[in-house]
Amino acid sequence: MPQFKSIFAAGLAVLLAGNALAGITPEEAARLGQDLTPLGAERAGNAGGTIPAWEGGIGSPAEAGFPDFETGGHHPDPFADDTVVLTINAQNMDEHAGKLTEGHKAMLKTYGDTYFMNVYPTHRSAAYPERIYDATRRNAVSATLIEGGNGVTGATESIPFPIPESGLEVIWNHILRYRGEGAARTIGQAPVTRNGSYTMVMLQDEFFPAYSLPGAKEEELENTIIYFKQRVTAPPRLTGQILLVHETLNQALEHRKAWLYNPGQRRVRRAPNVAFDNPGTASDGLRTSDDLDLYNGSPERYNWELVGKREIYVPYNAYKLHSDELKYDDIIRPLHINQEHARYELHRVWVVDATLKDGIRHVYKRRTFYIDEDSWQIVAEDIYDNRDQIWRVVEGHAINYYDVPTLWTTLDVYTDLQAGRYLALGLNNEQAKTYDFDVELKAADFGPSSLRRAGTR
Secondary structure, eight states, X not given: XXXXXXXXXHHHHHHHTSOOBOOOOHHHHTTBTTTBOTTSSBOXXXXXXXXXXXXXXXXXXXXXXXXXXXXXXXXXXXXXXXXXXXXXXXXXXXXXXXXXXXXXXXXXXXXXXXXXXXXXXOOOOOOOOHXXXXXXXXXXXXXXXXXXXXXXXXXXXXXXOXXXXXXXXXXXXXXXXXXXXXXXXXXXXXXEOTTSOOOOEEEEEEEEOGGGSTTOOGGGTTTEEEEEEEEEEESXXXXXXXXXXXXXXXXXXXXXXXXXXXXTTTEEEEOTTSSTTSBOTTOTTSSBGGGTTSSOSOOTTEEEEEXXXXXXXXXXXXXXXXXXXXXXXXHOOSSSOOGGGOXXXXXXXXXXXXXXXXXXXXXXSEEEEEEETTTOOEEEEEEEOTTSXXXXXXXXXXXXXXXXXXXXXXXXXXXXXXXXXXXXXXXXXXXXXXXXXXXXXOGGGGSHHHHHHHHTO
């Protein structure tokens, strides 16, 4: 597509002619792999010894203690022998308030009779391929935000800003973090009513992250970060709906492109509304489109303040919730998931506060994100309504998929405190496979015509 590429290059040049925000100096970048980890986290532990030093994470199934593990399976727990070191509940939460998110405080106050947090020893398990570390060092000195911050240039393969100087840089690190070279999964999404009942929605997802591929070049990406396809396979009334998204790297030049296949009409239609606060697929209104992956898409509607870094109890190494030894009904409970299976650890997280810009519309007025320093994965989020009250509390229960390796969530939980409902997204305990990172995909599999073919199978 030479014509498209020339248009894109010309548009990019115009956008960069303004005040693009420059990368860090080579002297600063030299800290990566030294006092900082290759992805920019503090290598050392904390003063109290409750957060250990990062020693490379878990880089393979063998390092996890499971050399025979094959991709697609339920990952055995490397920390299964750990015991709870602290349980936080409504009675003792004030003693630990400094290490709790506002959302977790609200959960403890609202559901004090049943909600608690089991804290385990901290393991800094996040690890990535060596080429991702190499790309991070390269990106560190060349990556820039375009003027206005609605896109990134000068980076591929890994995060662009390992030593961030703004909230926008942190959120772009989350958006552009490495998640393998392609993946397929079948997951359940449970919109849970106040009394604990639900109708499971089954989803088949495919991801092809062009930005993250070995040797990816910005000028060859055609402005696409990732190709994403999602098909609904249950319940019967929703079966056959397919969503296709091409996510863009420079959102100022071109917003994401999205299409929907409607099985009743047998038609593929452009879907420009699949973004921002449009309701997420089959979520019963319990999450927005930009809630998927805890945040995705253009950051243009918010002001992003980098509050700083804090030590916070966050969901981490959630192998219990990932286990095929559990059934869905072992996890789903009224008001919130079964906290017996949730694991929390003390980690350093970047705190970013997003406030809605004046004159801009979104159902969320304010969002506070907690981003793991070791992986740039958002692991928790507090969401506020127009009355400045906490409305929703989001948790990303993360594990290291050590067959890749990459740290990503296995279960995302969106709790609506005002409705007494929640959405559990990513349930795969009863599935034969979880994430298949060996699936062979290519960009051609994600054209609009692929929706028609998939819909007629």
